[in-house]
Amino acid sequence: MKFNDISSISRRGFSLSLLSTSLVSAKSSKSYKNLDVLVIGAGLSGLYAAEILSKEGLKVAVIEGNKRLGGRIQSLRNLEGNPEAGGDSILGGYGRVRNLVKDYNLSLIDHAQRRGLSDKEIVYGGTLIDRDQWPDHKLNFMPKESKEEFPGRKFFEKIVLKNTPLESFEDWNESSSKKYDTSVYEFLRELGWSDHTILQNYDTNIGRGNSSHDCSILSWYFRVGWDKLQRNIEDVAFKIKGGNQSLIDAMAASFSGDIFLNKVVRGIRQDNRKVEVICNDGTSFTSEKVVCSIPLNPLKWIKFDPILPRDLSAAIHLLPSMKINKVFFAVKNNFWEEDGYSPSMWTDTDLGQISTLRQNENNTDVTGLIARVRGPLAAKLDTMGESLASKHVLETLERIRPAAKENIEIVGYKSWAMDRFAGGTWTEWQPGQIHKFQKHLGDRFNHVHFCGEHTALSNRGMEGAAESAERCALEVLESI
Numbered sequence: 271m272k273f274n275d276i277s278s279i280s281r282r283g284f285s286l287s288l289l290s291t292s293l294v295s296a297k298s299s300k301s302y303k304n305l306d307v308l309v310i311g312a313g314l315s316g317l318y319a320a321e322i323l324s325k326e327g328l329k330v331a332v333i334e335g336n337k338r339l340g341g342r343i344q345s346l347r348n349l350e351g352n353p354e355a356g357g358d359s360i361l362g363g364y365g366r367v368r369n370l371v372k373d374y375n376l377s378l379i380d381h382a383q384r385r386g387l388s389d390k391e392i393v394y395g396g397t398l399i400d401r402d403q404w405p406d407h408k409l410n411f412m413p414k415e416s417k418e419e420f421p422g423r424k425f426f427e428k429i430v431l432k433n434t435p436l437e438s439f440e441d442w443n444e445s446s447s448k449k450y451d452t453s454v455y456e457f458l459r460e461l462g463w464s465d466h467t468i469l470q471n472y473d474t475n476i477g478r479g480n481s482s483h484d485c486s487i488l489s490w491y492f493r494v495g496w497d498k499l500q501r502n503i504e505d506v507a508f509k510i511k512g513g514n515q516s517l518i519d520a521m522a523a524s525f526s527g528d529i530f531l532n533k534v535v536r537g538i539r540q541d542n543r544k545v546e547v548i549c550n551d552g553t554s555f556t557s558e559k560v561v562c563s564i565p566l567n568p569l570k571w572i573k574f575d576p577i578l579p580r581d582l583s584a585a586i587h588l589l590p591s592m593k594i595n596k597v598f599f600a601v602k603n604n605f606w607e608e609d610g611y612s613p614s615m616w617t618d619t620d621l622g623q624i625s626t627l628r629q630n631e632n633n634t635d636v637t638g639l640i641a642r643v644r645g646p647l648a649a650k651l652d653t654m655g656e657s658l659a660s661k662h663v664l665e666t667l668e669r670i671r672p673a674a675k676e677n678i679e680i681v682g683y684k685s686w687a688m689d690r691f692a693g694g695t696w697t698e699w700q701p702g703q704i705h706k707f708q709k710h711l712g713d714r715f716n717h718v719h720f721c722g723e724h725t726a727l728s729n730r731g732m733e734g735a736a737e738s739a740e741r742c743a744l745e746v747l748e749s750i
């Protein structure tokens with residue numbers, strides 16, 4: 271791979287009106303031409319598609335808007351054990367990702383055993399409730415046959431798995447499943463859950479969407495079925511030694527074409543022969559084909575000429591993206607040994623959920639804490655900005671656990687919704703959206719092909735990104 275700095279090439283003024291001028295007549299002293307394929311985005315899907323295409327002998331270049339590679343894979347290299355700000359667990363059925371890890375001579379560490387290492391405390395109504403008091407506590411709104419259970423995602427997912435009407439989770443986008451595309455709220459009400467039970471188990475530390483009303487239960491049928499398959503293949507949760515970013519770094523290092531950083535795409539225009547991609551700084555790239563891996567949210571800001579087909583355009587503008595903020599804490603003293611409670615907490619405060627990070631070699635020692643703040647709570651923190659939000663989260667933790675005072679400090683903060691190149695963590699589905707949009711997200715638009723996690727049909731996350739890259743690269747190879 272060659273990193274290119276083309277800032278030395280003289281700038282061409284660019285205005286969106288230029289998008290309507292003919293591609294062939296556009297003259298630019300700052301242009302990069304004669305490519306077979308230009309890949310936009312140097313996340314996992316973009317780099318993998320670029321690798322496949324260049325190995326087939328095509329002249330491929332990658333442009334990336336950010337000043338770093340990796341997109342939603344971002345290992346925090348400044349923290350012990352390189353915890354992940356983004357894509358974290360590589361699961362049992364991740365055949366493509368595991369093959370890539372092997373191809374690049376990287377090694378995997380299984381951190382599945384961390385799951386069982388600390389019990390979670392319940393903080394509800396803003397106060398910590400002793401676990402032995404939970405079953406009879408006045409704030410326990412669990413279904414009456416499940417009073418002993420702890421609230422939250424694990425319990426909810428168990429219920430979804432038990433009640434899924436899909437024979438195979440892969441049927442989720444078939445027309446026969448359309449009738450199931452209602453809201454999580456309707457599904458839970460049909461099971462007889464009260465509003466309080468739904469609020470406690472779904473809307474607190476929400477797993478998907480902003481509320482039980484705006485999230486599709488069909489997307490959960492897919493999710494829990496897919497998760498089960500991963501466990502059945504092999505019940506592991508790997509991460510790459512040195513951080514998942516190591517895979518990105520290795521892929522970029524071995525890529526034979528050029529990679530350009532800081533090239534924020536602003537417009538894509540095409541005629542019947544070529545595509546021109548225009549960046550914010552005025553540079554333009556001309557190629558026969560474009561592979562676009564930009565996530566849906568930032569894709570909204572790209573001007574297409576001619577304009578995108580209606581279904582694809584509607585999907586880009588209407589599909590929401592999950593909001594998650596991660597706050598990383600260093601621990602000076604193990605305050606939980608002082609107050610006798612577990613460091614891990616499921617809370618209904620602005621802290622979201624607190625878990626232990628166990629990032630050292632043996633996977634067991636606590637190397638820090640992480641707060642995962644989701645959905646509307648993440649949106650609330652985003653209105654405060656990083657520094658006030660960090661302070662607020664720290665103070666909330668110290669209020670719930672006074673023993674933590676002066677024993678913790680914030681060492682990392684990431685809002686995915688505020689990251690302009692991601693606009694959130696992954697695509698979400700509101701009731702009724704799956705059948706309207708899911709199959710269109712990967713639709714090719716003349717010479718522009720789309721990949722990325724949001725276009726995957728059978729997988730999620732990093733494996734979904736890799737699946738989409740293979741599908742997209744094959745599509746390009748067939749059409750070139």
Ligand SMILES: Cc1cc2nc3c(=O)[nH]c(=O)nc-3n(C[C@H](O)[C@H](O)[C@H](O)COP(=O)(O)OP(=O)(O)OC[C@H]3O[C@@H](n4cnc5c(N)ncnc54)[C@H](O)[C@@H]3O)c2cc1C
Nearest residue numbers: 311313314315335341342357358359535691722723731732
């Ligand atoms: C908090 C979090 C936790 C996650 N946990 C897991 C997990 O445990 N397991 C799992 O499998 N997956 C997980 N994921 C999901 C996984 O990280 C993603 O699905 C995957 O990395 C997406 O890859 P991609 O190539 O589709 O998109 P991206 O990695 O987002 O790549 C898109 C690229 O396009 C670039 N770009 C955007 N706009 C422009 C523009 N205008 N011009 C030029 N370039 C642009 C971006 O900078 C980015 O590099 C998680 C993600 C997050 C955020």
